[in-house]
Amino acid sequence: MRVRHPVCAFFLAVLLAPGVMAQTQWPTKRWPTALPAAVGLDAKALAALDAEIASGKYGNVDAMLVIRHGKVAYDRSYKRDYDRINGPDAGKPGALNAHDPSGPYNYLNPWWHPFYHRGDLHSLQSVTKTVTSVVIGVATARKAFPSLDTPILTFFDTTKVANIDDRKRRLTIRHLLTMTAGLSWNEGLPYTDPNNTGSGMEASPDWIQYTIDRPMETEPGTVFNYNSGATELLSQIFRVATGKDVEEYAQQYLFAPLGIDHYFWKRTPTGAVDTEGGLYLEVHDLAKIAYLFLKNGVWDGKAVVEPDWVKASITPSISVSGGIKYGLKWWLYPYGKDGTKLAFAGSGFGGQRPIAIPEYDLVIVFTGWNVLDGPSLPVRVAIDRVVGAVIEQGGGGKKN
Numbered sequence: 001m002r003v004r005h006p007v008c009a010f011f012l013a014v015l016l017a018p019g020v021m022a023q024t025q026w027p028t029k030r031w032p033t034a035l036p037a038a039v040g041l042d043a044k045a046l047a048a049l050d051a052e053i054a055s056g057k058y059g060n061v062d063a064m065l066v067i068r069h070g071k072v073a074y075d076r077s078y079k080r081d082y083d084r085i086n087g088p089d090a091g092k093p094g095a096l097n098a099h100d101p102s103g104p105y106n107y108l109n110p111w112w113h114p115f116y117h118r119g120d121l122h123s124l125q126s127v128t129k130t131v132t133s134v135v136i137g138v139a140t141a142r143k144a145f146p147s148l149d150t151p152i153l154t155f156f157d158t159t160k161v162a163n164i165d166d167r168k169r170r171l172t173i174r175h176l177l178t179m180t181a182g183l184s185w186n187e188g189l190p191y192t193d194p195n196n197t198g199s200g201m202e203a204s205p206d207w208i209q210y211t212i213d214r215p216m217e218t219e220p221g222t223v224f225n226y227n228s229g230a231t232e233l234l235s236q237i238f239r240v241a242t243g244k245d246v247e248e249y250a251q252q253y254l255f256a257p258l259g260i261d262h263y264f265w266k267r268t269p270t271g272a273v274d275t276e277g278g279l280y281l282e283v284h285d286l287a288k289i290a291y292l293f294l295k296n297g298v299w300d301g302k303a304v305v306e307p308d309w310v311k312a313s314i315t316p317s318i319s320v321s322g323g324i325k326y327g328l329k330w331w332l333y334p335y336g337k338d339g340t341k342l343a344f345a346g347s348g349f350g351g352q353r354p355i356a357i358p359e360y361d362l363v364i365v366f367t368g369w370n371v372l373d374g375p376s377l378p379v380r381v382a383i384d385r386v387v388g389a390v391i392e393q394g395g396g397g398k399k400n
Contacts, residue, residue, distance in 0.1 A: 025070065026300040027291070028259035031284055034071040040392030041066070046074045049385045054078055058377035059370040060085065061351060062114060062122065063283045066386055067291065067363040072284075082110040082369065095192045096371065099203040104266050104278075107191075107349075107371055114350060114369035116264045121280035122367045125348030128279040129231045131289060133177055133329035135250045136238065137297075137309040142253065144242045148174035152212075152233060155240040162213040167220060173237060175220040176230040177328040178317040184217040185227040191349065192372070198228040207232045207268045207276075224318045224326060231276040231329070232268070238275075246273045257304050258292065260285045277349070283365055290354040290363045293330075293344065314344040335383045343383050351376055355383060360390050 025032050036043040046066060053061045053076070060082075066074035086108040090097060097106040104112045114123045124131070139145035146154075149172050158164060167182055175181045189196040197214075204210040211229030218225070238246045247265045255263065262285065266278030281289075292298075293314065297305035316325035316332055323334040325342070332342045335357070345355040351368025364386050370376040 027070065027284075027288065028257075028300060031067065031072045031287070032070065033075075034069075034073055036066075036073045036389070037391075039068040039071055039073050040390060041068055041073050042389045042391050043074075045389035046386070049389075050074070050076050053377070057375060059351070059368065059375040061366060061368040061370075061377055063365065063367045065283050065287055065363075065365040066389075067287055067365075068390075069361050070291070077283075080369070082114065086110060086113075086369075086371075095190075095194045095196070095199050105202055113371075114367070116280045120282050121262065121264050122283060122286075122352070123277075123348075123350070123369075124279045124281060124286065124346070124352050125277045125350055126228065127286070127346035127348040127352045127354060128275060128277050129228075130329045130346035130354075131250070131254075131279055132231060132234055132238075132246060132275040133313060134289060134292070134305065135246055135254055136177075136234065137305040137313065137328075138253045139238070139242055139249060140309055141297075141303065141306045145238070146173070146241055148172065148177065152176065152237060155237045156212060160209075163215040165216055167216040167218075171216075171220045173234075176233055176237075178221075179224050179226055179230065179326055180221045180318055181225070181227055181230045182216050182218040182220040182223065183211070183214040183225075183227060183230065185214060185225055185229065187226050187228060201229050201232070205269050207274075208236050208270070208272060224320050228276040232272070232274070235268075235272045235275040239272075246275055254304065257299055257302065258285070258288045260288060283367055286352075286354050286367075287363050287365045290344075290346070290356040290365070294356040294358060294361070294363060314342075316342075331379075333379055333383060335380065335387060345379065347379065353377075353379060353382060355379070357383065357387060360387060360393065362386065362390075 053064055060080045062078055064076045087110050090106060090108040097108050100106045107113050136145055152171050171181055185197045187196055187198040191199055201207050201210050211233055235246055262282060264280040266274040268274055293310050296307045297303055297310045313328040313330050315327055318326050320326055323339050325332040330344045331347050332344055335341050335343055343355050343357045350371045353366040355364045366382055
């Protein structure tokens with residue numbers, strides 16, 4: 001059932017985090033840099049994590065970026081030879097490539113994954129879902145997007161939608177954003193399993209139709225069920241509601257103000273924006289998305305997203321498991337000794353992790369491509385290791 005509990009302390013941390021309102025140098029053109037010690041971080045602790053990543057302990061991690069008080073304090077990339085690692089399997093039939101042997105949805109093709117055309121744009125996978133939510137927040141701030149409680153069938157020709165019942169009629173935009181759509185969907189299987197519904201969607205000729213036609217399984221708003229198709233429906237809803245394509249709107253009202261002018265966004269077979277997993281960004285630009293929300297939606301003195309949207313996005317809407325909660329396409333991860341503190345983050349297939357930790361005015365980003373069996377970097381380990389490197393809080397005192 002939907003979780004309702006106090007989160008006042010969390011938002012107090014967001015609003016009072018060191019530097020939230022005192023930012024003077026914005027990273028629109030480039031991130032300023034500082035030595036770890038200058039922003040209260042232990043360089044040796046970060047170097048220890050760096051060495052473990054470089055050694056392959058956590059599989060194919062591509063980048064580690066640590067930003068504190070608005071300055072890049074640690075910035076590492078790790079060269080992985082994906083032509084050697086995944087290239088030989090790219091042409092072999094399998095769930096990660098069977099339906100797209102040489103194109104952008106062959107996840108083992110080094111020309112497309114994890115870097116776009118072997119450049120510096122990295123596949124974000126399901127962090128795209130988080131960015132899509134941010135774009136909706138931008139449109140909401142500009143009075144261009146409807147209430148989240150609008151039924152989604154409003155945006156479809158219902159004569160062409162299968163399995164309509166009262167539950168589907170009650171399905172709203174908010175339910176899509178909180179992964180509580182109630183549609184019959186099984187994305188809990190490995191993506192290498194052809195029975196994974198997310199893989200089935202990507203193998204279909206029309207992802208939006210595939211999803212909207214699914215039968216209902218539970219009452220919307222009651223059960224968390226990870227569903228990539230739910231986010232793909234937002235591509236159609238956004239276009240119908242605003243008259244604009246999600247990518248075009250993002251470029252004009254989100255990417256441009258943040259100084260993001262280098263990106264790639266994949267399309268589905270019908271030409272719809274892949275809002276569930278198709279965005280590619282460079283790691284420093286990905287950090288800007290998390291930093292915008294760390295700064296309560298304000299960028300260089302202007303509200304790109306309203307504070308109310310930020311608050312709603314990182315308020316727990318539903319419990320997932322292991323203390324993890326979910327907001328409006330943002331994951332909320334517990335950390336600290338008692339696990340009562342929350343970091344908010346995006347999470348993408350293969351190891352895409354933009355993470356914001358308001359208590360310490362931190363943004364950390366990891367990218368990777370751990371798509372097959374093998375080790376990976378757990379989110380909790382990433383958070384705890386970087387938080388463990390904090391030696392000074394905002395006021396200069398030692399970390400508790």
